[in-house]
Amino acid sequence: MPRYKSLLRWEPFPYLLLLVVLLLTGFVRPSSPPWLLWPLVLGIAACLAWIAVKVAQERRPANPDQWGNLSSLADLxxxxxxxxxxxxxxxxxxxxxxxxxxxxxxxxxxxxxxxxxxxxxxxxxxxxxxxxxxxxxxxxxxxxxxxxxxxxxxxxxxxxxxxxxxxxxxxxxxxxxxxxxxxxxxxxxxxxxxxxxxxxxxxxxx
The missing domain is CATH 3.30.70 (Alpha-Beta Plaits)
Incomplete structure (x- = not known):
């Protein structure tokens, strides 16, 4: 059994990545060259999509859930x-x-x-x-x-x-x-x- 989760499976990681991308918006202006502006826009969109997927996964019923908690013994x-x-x-x-x-x-x-x-x-x-x-x-x-x-x-x-x-x-x-x-x-x-x-x-x- 691995000792640690991968970074991609760590719950706060999408939010931390989004925070980093949003901080970059302080340096990238709408008047910036397209090669600098559009990767940032796409990065923000990708982070938001990733967060939406993670939230949907957390709300999806699972037994055990992603933290290993059981809701019942049914189907186990x-x-x-x-x-x-x-x-x-x-x-x-x-x-x-x-x-x-x-x-x-x-x-x-x-x-x-x-x-x-x-x-x-x-x-x-x-x-x-x-x-x-x-x-x-x-x-x-x-x-x-x-x-x-x-x-x-x-x-x-x-x-x-x-x-x-x-x-x-x-x-x-x-x-x-x-x-x-x-x-x-x-x-x-x-x-x-x-x-x-x-x-x-x-x-x-x-």
């Missing part, structure tokens, strides 16, 4: 990775859970403390160029609620599982893993059991 191909039977339970803590306390609390209300999470590769925060692996709590979605974004995998877990999740995501498949919401009240934490994902790696396909 989920691959279950149940936790492996082990004496010691190894867990991965979800980063940024402190930013999503309301969503986690709703997921706990509708789905209970022990539920499932769907991992979404190539997720990101708004305005961030870095790709992350999003964590969507779906215990409530399995009972009529919608998925709730809980944060992202830790960086070490992304390094370990990024390639597998990205390959599955490119094929339209998303891993569903056991999750536990820790704490009886805010601040909540979220732990994931990724031990079952080992069986889905190519070398362990058998």
């Amino acid at each position: 191909r989920l691959v279950d990775a149940p936790g492996a039977e082990r004496e010691v339970r190894a867990v991965v803590h979800v980063e940024d859970a402190q930013r999503h306390q309301a969503a986690i609390e709703l997921a706990r209300i509708h789905g209970g403390p022990d539920q499932h999470a769907v991992l979404v590769p190539r997720a990101s925060r708004w305005l961030s160029m870095r790709y992350r692996i999003g964590v969507e709590l779906v215990g409530g979605a399995e009972r009529g609620d919608r998925p709730r974004h809980a944060g992202f995998l830790r960086h070490d877990a992304e390094e370990r599982w990024g390639a597998l999740l990205d390959t599955r995501g490119a094929a339209g498949e998303y891993l569903r893993v056991p999750a536990r919401i820790t704490g009886e009240s805010r601040p909540f934490g979220v732990e994931l059991d990724l031990s079952g994902a080992e069986a889905l790696e190519p070398g362990d396909a058998a």
